[in-house]
Amino acid sequence: MVLKSTRKDIYFDDLEERPVNARHIYLERKLRASISHAYKYAPAAKEMMDKARVKPRDIHSMKSLVRLPIIRRNDLVERQKAQPPYGGFLAIKPEVVERVFIAPGPFYLPPHSAKIEWFARALWAAGFRKSDIVINAFDYNHGTEGMLAHEGLRQCGATVIPAGENNPEAQLPVIRDLKVNGFVGRPSMMMSLITKAEEMGLDFRNSFNLERAWFTSEMLLPEDRKKLEENYGIDTRQAYTVPEAGGAITYECPQKAGFHMSDDYVVEIVDPATGNQLKPGEVGEIVVTPIDNKVWGLIRFGTGAMASYTTERCICGRTAHRLIFKTL
Numbered sequence: 028m029v030l031k032s033t034r035k036d037i038y039f040d041d042l043e044e045r046p047v048n049a050r051h052i053y054l055e056r057k058l059r060a061s062i063s064h065a066y067k068y069a070p071a072a073k074e075m076m077d078k079a080r081v082k083p084r085d086i087h088s089m090k091s092l093v094r095l096p097i098i099r100r101n102d103l104v105e106r107q108k109a110q111p112p113y114g115g116f117l118a119i120k121p122e123v124v125e126r127v128f129i130a131p132g133p134f135y136l137p138p139h140s141a142k143i144e145w146f147a148r149a150l151w152a153a154g155f156r157k158s159d160i161v162i163n164a165f166d167y168n169h170g171t172e173g174m175l176a177h178e179g180l181r182q183c184g185a186t187v188i189p190a191g192e193n194n195p196e197a198q199l200p201v202i203r204d205l206k207v208n209g210f211v212g213r214p215s216m217m218m219s220l221i222t223k224a225e226e227m228g229l230d231f232r233n234s235f236n237l238e239r240a241w242f243t244s245e246m247l248l249p250e251d252r253k254k255l256e257e258n259y260g261i262d263t264r265q266a267y268t269v270p271e272a273g274g275a276i277t278y279e280c281p282q283k284a285g286f287h288m289s290d291d292y293v294v295e296i297v298d299p300a301t302g303n304q305l306k307p308g309e310v311g312e313i314v315v316t317p318i319d320n321k322v323w324g325l326i327r328f329g330t331g332a333m334a335s336y337t338t339e340r341c342i343c344g345r346t347a348h349r350l351i352f353k354t355l
């Protein structure tokens with residue numbers, strides 16, 4: 028895939044800077060197509076919509092999503108147990124599934140390469156480009172992050188070192204020898220690398236070339252961000268990723284003032300008790316519906332995570348609304 032970068036390569040594609048109204052129209056058009064596809068090809072989606080007495084034509088807008096129930100992780104696991112392996116959510120023929128991730132539960136997730144840009148968009152906003160050499164310290168075996176970050180970094184043009192999540196002592200010589208300048212992984216792994224380096228008597232800031240780090244799966248603590256940026260000169264970014272929905276649904280831009288919603292999802296903030304959508308500034312549960320997804324018929328997935336959102340324009344130029352997490 029060739030990236031359609033615009034405006035001096037600031038943005039991943041022109042979707043990121045399109046007018047707010049145009050984005051809204053785009054998202055709703057994609058949502059309608061996605062709902063119709065799920066109803067037709069994913070038996071679980073059809074069953075839930077029939078039970079709610081809703082037809083695809085009834086879900087014509089983001090607001091009308093409230094007519095559908097919220098599905099949570101336990102529901103997915105239980106449905107997969109009752110109807111193995113995918114619980115009725117697979118919306119393509121089983122023989123064309125490319126890969127299956129295994130999450131705790133167990134929960135089987137078959138993301139498709141056509142949608143790998145769901146991580147690449149967030150990595151691009153973090154500044155990863157061709158000529159970067161990036162150590163990927165996510166687990167490649169037991170989660171989606173390792174492989175999706177790998178593919179996303181490759182789409183940004185970077186060289187990737189698949190290192191995995193453990194053994195910081197073994198990773199330090201690799202980071203030095205290959206002149207690694209980027210890190211992706213959990214914040215705790217980044218901090219372990221620094222701690223281990225200092226235990227070994229190494230000057231982490233001056234003996235290594237790390238310039239930027241991208242985190243997900245764990246929230247970066249404000250004090251750790253300050254330490255990484257001020258003490259070690261490492262620019263940091265985060266994304267909020269939802270494995271069950273297959274990607275990075277929101278991500279930070281250089282302003283680091285909230286997480287822009289990705290154009291590949293409809294994100295709602297809802298009252299967890301009623302499922303009703305909340306207004307900007309009101310804290311509620313993040314509920315996500317992948318759009319333009321022909322593989323996985325997941326609609327209104329309740330993440331259990333809490334946030335509010337803002338419609339204020341961001342000075343980075345991205346026009347997508349931003350999630351504000353309570354810990355920020």
Ligand SMILES: [Zn+2]
Binds near residue numbers: 280282342343344345
């Ligand atoms: Zn921004």
